[in-house]
Amino acid sequence: MKQVLPHIQIGLHNDEHVVVIVGDYELADFIEDYLGDKCDLPYDYRTTAERPGGEIITLHFPESALLADIEDSLSKLASDEIEGIYRLNN
Numbered sequence: 001m002k003q004v005l006p007h008i009q010i011g012l013h014n015d016e017h018v019v020v021i022v023g024d025y026e027l028a029d030f031i032e033d034y035l036g037d038k039c040d041l042p043y044d045y046r047t048t049a050e051r052p053g054g055e056i057i058t059l060h061f062p063e064s065a066l067l068a069d070i071e072d073s074l075s076k077l078a079s080d081e082i083e084g085i086y087r088l089n090n
Helices: 025-038 067-075 079-087
Strands: 002-005 008-013 017-022 045-051 054-060
Touching: 002 067, 008 067, 017 025, 017 067, 025 054, 025 067, 025 079
Parallel strands: none
Antiparallel strands: 002 008, 008 017, 017 054, 045 054
16 A cells, blocks of 8 residues: 555555545545545445544445546645544544
C-alpha cells in the first residue's frame, strides 16, 4: 500500500482491483463523495475493520478502475483539508 495523503492509502487487493484504505469514517464519506461525484470514480463496495476509537474503511473499486486515475484524483486534495476532516472524530 502507498500512503497518498494523511490517513489514506491506495493499492491493489490481491493484484485484482484497486482499494483505498481510509483511517476514519467521516473521512471515508468525504473520499467516497469526492471520488464518486466529482471524479466519476465510484467504488463497488466497502469493508470495515474496527480500530481503537473508530474503524478503518476500505473502498473496493471495480476491476476496470485504474490505480493511476484514482491516485491522481486523490493527489489533487490538500493534506490540510484531509487532516481537518480526520480531526472531527479523532
